[in-house]
Amino acid sequence: MKQIVAFSLAFLALSLSGNSQEKKQKDQNAIKDMCGCYEVTFNFTETFSFSEDSLYKPSKTKVDKGLEWAQLVEDEDNKISIQHLLQVGRPDSPHIVKHWRQDWLFENTDFYMYNGDNEWVFENKSKADVKGQWTQKVYQVDDSPRYEGSSTWVHVDGKSYWENTTTAPLPRREYTKRSDYNVTLRGNRQEITDYGWVHDQDNAKVIREKGKEDVVLANEKGYNTYVKVDDSRCQAAQDWWKANQEKWAKVRRKWDEVYGRDKDLVLETKVDNKPLYKHLFADEVSEEKEINITIESFVKK
Template sequence: MKKLSIIALCLLSGSLWAQSKKQKDREAIKSMCGCYEVRFNFAETFSPLPDYEFHDNYSSGALEWVELVEDEKDKISMQHLLIVGNGQIVKHWRQDWIYENTQLYSFMGNSTWQRQVLDKKAVKGQWTQKVFQVDDSPRYEGTATWIHQDGRHYWEASSYSPLPRREFSKRNDYNVMLRVNRHELTGNGWIHEQDNDKILRSAEGDKLLAQEKGWNTYQKVADEKCIAARQWWAKNQLYWKEVRAVWEEVYAENPVLTIATRQNDGLLFEKIFALGDQVMEQDTFNIQEIRAQVKSLISSHKSEGQ
């Protein structure tokens, strides 16, 4: 009887520790919400090719509002909104965090993502970060454990992705990026650190073109500075909720998904944004009609046979 009590106590202690650890993870993730002055900095640091011409460093900045979209036990979703120029709002990337997730999309190249199924034991205690493009199409996904040690709070994982938006329309000398993404909280915000390999992928295999360092800083400022973004999201969030719902259906239906960002009649994200502008000008909001229109746009950019 005494042995059973000890076993029960050990199990309870383990359960409470896991609960406490998960709660720390959730608090760390959600602390990335709010209003920030953001600086984006990238520099190529190395190439194995003796004749490689290094590209200029990239640097830019803006105000950015990070909105908490979903807050569930095993899922946290956050939408980034840039404030640029004279208060113009740009719907930026989205990050979803899923606890002990066993399915994720891996970028294969040629605008194609393939679903991977992970072992439950391998992802125990981990969080998958799923990053989406401005139109909520896939970008990259990675899974790892949040670390809370010696006063530091960080998460780091690697994943393949397409070219970043700052380069995809300017370069064709590589077609896959291998990212090492690190999110670490600071005393006044957080840092998104990146160590990226720029890879030319072909039938012969992967060839490293260059390596790059990314250092994106998010410095917390008063929420009032992002009031324009908050107002924009309040007005537009219903439309984007339906866009996300349609994409979830597309993901569920396609273990392999190929999305062409550009067709003869334009870019996918431009079409989805234009539809959103039309919807916001209407007096009524027909959910089924909006979903059908969004799905039609996405289908027009999917490869045949999927």
């Protein structure tokens, strides 16, 4: 009888392990389905205002289009990294803009959570909290932190999607125009579709002050569609990445060292009157030593 029970338990464990590995493979496939060349439409509109100021003006509805190449940078069992590149301008002579990056980590326990005013608070979660989950870590154009969150990929009724709500800095379209809030509470849904994928957002514009409860200033809807097109249309972006990937590998290595310190992180907005991306985008900053010094100059002690 004991042998039968032991065999049954072993079979159950093997079955669960197989199911878990199959699920993980589906997750990995969904994440890598976001790679390739896409026609992208960015849509954002403010939906509800909660300001008590009678002169409050909501942000203007914003619709932008572009061609974007999503380059697979790392493809490991527990980590997938995708670099996004915008290809803009004339098709016969396009300009390439290094855009955002997303890293996906399986059962990650280390987090940098945005707290407003260029500060990220380090948090360590238990393994139980993140079991079976993937963390999406999103980075700025200069590979400095932006936002991150952990959730489970869902595959049901022919759909594959991942949902999470987390704090983030103001988006680029806002922080040059708005100073009446300092945190974006981002509700992110990334869903794989038959035409590519969609980034569906329900965001809150939050005023955060120390010692006070958060105040929601307004809500915002974001709906960004990524329509897959032939990879050849993004050839210029692919060529740019081949020519520049070594430099950005050095940048990522330095940031990995900074993140690996596992402590709260506060960054300068500007050094020598320039933001970090302008320093790093300069051709003269290309060697590892220069890159390391430049990034370290933005890290507040």
